Amino acid sequence: xxxxxxxxxxxxxxxxxxxxxxxxxxxxxxxxxxxxxxxxxxxxxxxxxxxxxxxxxxxxxxxxxxxxxxxxxxxxxxxxxxxxxxxxxxxxxxxxxxxxxxxxxxxxxxxxxxxxxxxxxxxxxxxxxxxxxxxxxxxxxxxxxxxxxxxxxxxxxxxxxxxxxxxxxxxxxxxxxxxxxxxxxxxxxxxxxxxxxxxxxxxxxxxxxxxxxxxxxxxxxxxxxxxxxxxxxxxxxxxxxxxxxxxxxxxxxxxxxxxxxxxxxxxxxxxxxxxxxxxxxxxxxxxxxxxxxxxxxxxxxxxxxxxxxxxxxxxxxxxxxxxxxxxxxxxxxxxxxxxxxxxxxxxxxxxxxxxxxxxxxxxxxxxxxxxxxxxxxxxxxxxxxxxxxxxxxx
Amino acid sequence: xxxxxxxxxxxxxxxxxxxxxxxxxxxxxxxxxxxxxxxxxxxxxxxxxxxxxxxxxxxxxxxxxxxxxxxxxxxxxxxxxxxxxxxxxxxxxxxxxxxxxxxxxxxxxxxxxxxxxxxxxxxxxxxxxxxxxxxxxxxxxxxxxxxxxxxxxxxxxxxxxxxxxxxxxxxxxxxxxxxxxxxxxxxxxxxxxxxxxxxxxxxxxxxxxxxxxxxxxxxxxxxxxxxxxxxxxxxxxxxxxxxxxxxxxxxxxxxxxxxxxxxxxxxxxxxxxxxxxxxxxxxxxxxxxxxxxxxxxx
Numbered sequence: 001x002x003x004x005x006x007x008x009x010x011x012x013x014x015x016x017x018x019x020x021x022x023x024x025x026x027x028x029x030x031x032x033x034x035x036x037x038x039x040x041x042x043x044x045x046x047x048x049x050x051x052x053x054x055x056x057x058x059x060x061x062x063x064x065x066x067x068x069x070x071x072x073x074x075x076x077x078x079x080x081x082x083x084x085x086x087x088x089x090x091x092x093x094x095x096x097x098x099x100x101x102x103x104x105x106x107x108x109x110x111x112x113x114x115x116x117x118x119x120x121x122x123x124x125x126x127x128x129x130x131x132x133x134x135x136x137x138x139x140x141x142x143x144x145x146x147x148x149x150x151x152x153x154x155x156x157x158x159x160x161x162x163x164x165x166x167x168x169x170x171x172x173x174x175x176x177x178x179x180x181x182x183x184x185x186x187x188x189x190x191x192x193x194x195x196x197x198x199x200x201x202x203x204x205x206x207x208x209x210x211x212x213x214x215x216x217x218x219x220x221x222x223x224x225x226x227x228x229x230x231x232x233x234x235x236x237x238x239x240x241x242x243x244x245x246x247x248x249x250x251x252x253x254x255x256x257x258x259x260x261x262x263x264x265x266x267x268x269x270x271x272x273x274x275x276x277x278x279x280x281x282x283x284x285x286x287x288x289x290x291x292x293x294x295x296x297x298x299x300x301x302x303x304x305x306x307x308x309x310x311x312x313x314x315x316x317x318x319x320x321x322x323x324x325x326x327x328x329x330x331x332x333x334x335x336x337x338x339x340x341x342x343x344x345x346x347x348x349x350x351x352x353x354x355x356x357x358x359x360x361x362x363x364x365x366x367x368x369x370x371x372x373x374x375x376x377x378x379x380x381x382x383x384x385x386x387x388x389x390x391x392x393x394x
Numbered sequence: 395x396x397x398x399x400x401x402x403x404x405x406x407x408x409x410x411x412x413x414x415x416x417x418x419x420x421x422x423x424x425x426x427x428x429x430x431x432x433x434x435x436x437x438x439x440x441x442x443x444x445x446x447x448x449x450x451x452x453x454x455x456x457x458x459x460x461x462x463x464x465x466x467x468x469x470x471x472x473x474x475x476x477x478x479x480x481x482x483x484x485x486x487x488x489x490x491x492x493x494x495x496x497x498x499x500x501x502x503x504x505x506x507x508x509x510x511x512x513x514x515x516x517x518x519x520x521x522x523x524x525x526x527x528x529x530x531x532x533x534x535x536x537x538x539x540x541x542x543x544x545x546x547x548x549x550x551x552x553x554x555x556x557x558x559x560x561x562x563x564x565x566x567x568x569x570x571x572x573x574x575x576x577x578x579x580x581x582x583x584x585x586x587x588x589x590x591x592x593x594x595x596x597x598x599x600x601x602x603x604x605x606x607x608x609x610x611x612x613x614x615x616x617x618x619x620x621x622x623x624x625x626x627x628x629x630x631x632x633x634x635x636x637x638x639x640x641x642x643x644x645x646x647x648x649x650x651x652x653x654x655x656x657x658x659x660x661x662x663x664x665x666x667x668x669x670x671x672x673x674x675x676x677x678x679x680x681x682x683x684x685x686x687x688x689x690x691x692x
Contacts, residue, residue: 084644113503113507113584113585115584115585115613115615115616115651116615116616116619118506118507118510118511118514118585119510119511120504120507132656133656133657136656137657149511150504150507150508150511151508188504191502191503191504193503218502218503219646219650220476220500220501220502220503221502221503221504221505223476224477224502250648252642252647254640254642262558263558264557264558264559264648265556265582265611265647265648265649265652266554266555266556266559266560266582266609266648266649266652267556267557267558267562267637268647268648269611269637269638269640269641269647269648269652270556270559270562270635270637270679271679272638272639272640272641273637273638273639273661273677273678273679274678274679275640276639276640277677277678281640282640285641285645285647285648287648290539290557290558318558318559318561318562318565319541320540320541320557320558320561321539349561349562349565350541350544350561351541372680373562373680374678374680377680
């Protein structure tokens, strides 16, 4: 789960991680008032769930409260495009207004789970303020790493190694150690999957701040952090994906025109791959899960079909726990209820497959049967490309 | 032969009395697996009947240690809800079981970090999963949720991060008359007990496994590490597929571990590493069975 910068900073502040003074604003008037309260120059920052905001014009310095209000007015409602948003960009609906600091140097701090090591790794770099992926790719030696043993946690000596590694002046090391320790506490206590401070700022006055902050939560651990539910911003998510999540369906919208519905994440990805291999493009990733009910299948179908780009649908089910007859019942109900007019190719295998095929056949609806994955993919791609000119005629 | 599970496996089911545990314990038992015990804290001393099966009820214990002491169980399979699953893994490790198969999906990553460290410290137990379909040695023993009937006893080892995609690959093999020595679903989480590399190493040492099918997916670097091992040590043919060639970066594709992050973990990179290691990589998931057949004929 992703959250906004200002929300991440509020969490960090609870763990004594130092952040610039500031508050979120939803209107230009609010932004102006916050600037008055803060006094002096402020920074107005667009709050979207994507990085690279500065380059896209989503971070601006205001010298007076009036200027802050004016900039906020320009930013709110604007479409912000960054390298992480894709060309469609995001509409800015929230801002963060905070004090402008005197920047001396920008560093980088981050904590992620190192899959190969099976434990979190604390990273620090003197090449802060930049795309850390770029640094990692071009000069990995600039990123210092300390692996964290879950039995003992992040130790002070590890923070000192990182701090001295960043070549901080000796009188600054203890401050940096405190900051890093607090950051680890925040990461660990909130079940983070990522915590990133970039830039990790050293001011002219010799203080460290989290100038920007990003925290992602582990979705699997949300059950023990009920308070995080309030941090979800549905405006940042695709409405179809939000809808799908209500039914415990895993749906991700993509750009193609072949809709697909599959049980199991691996098979769903493989189905997308074979659609491409057959010359088409998948319109989505949709995993209905291992134990889907007819009701879930019906909703999955409805969500799939509300993407207007979809010209044909491939249903690929390998029945294990999810039985083919359950699937078929759901599909038939959905097809009738939604009065479907686009072609559907069904490929089923596994538990109760004969019963499932029977249900599809008896429904009187026009399903195309895929004999195997390859056959199904070729058929659906052919149907989707034929459907395009028809759609244009209408 | 086969690896990790066979006719001598004596299985204790953690979470036996739950709906999932009961259902799958029954299908395993019907397949021929020796289900010798169940563990449900508070229900020790009772026995649990697997509805619809003719087998005698299974004795239930409060702790894994009790179950092991009374029944000589050497394998555990875990069906407990995700908030308690890491604890269940550690309990099984503490009881020194040789193999623990964790089916549960949705375990918090930091819980798994602790369980993983515990496993490494004890060194007695191999973990498969979590978030996996389990393991089957066709014709001998099934410890997991896969449909047993699609498998066939034979000489191809299968290792995969996915569930249903593994069934797809196995089905392609069986339809061609090609049987499997053991099929392992290692799970789709970021932190798992048995990796591709571990499974391939065991298949390589198993005299009856003649070829290995390795099914990977986007995210992490486990496929690359396995490929490096194959290049160095494996003479048996290895056939590979990587799911997620069309997956967009930065999006979690169902499995917690299936995400291209920071430009790493793409299917293209993995396929290249596998190809360079001499693995027969197929681009289409429909070609797995045909490629195995081709390499076995050589």
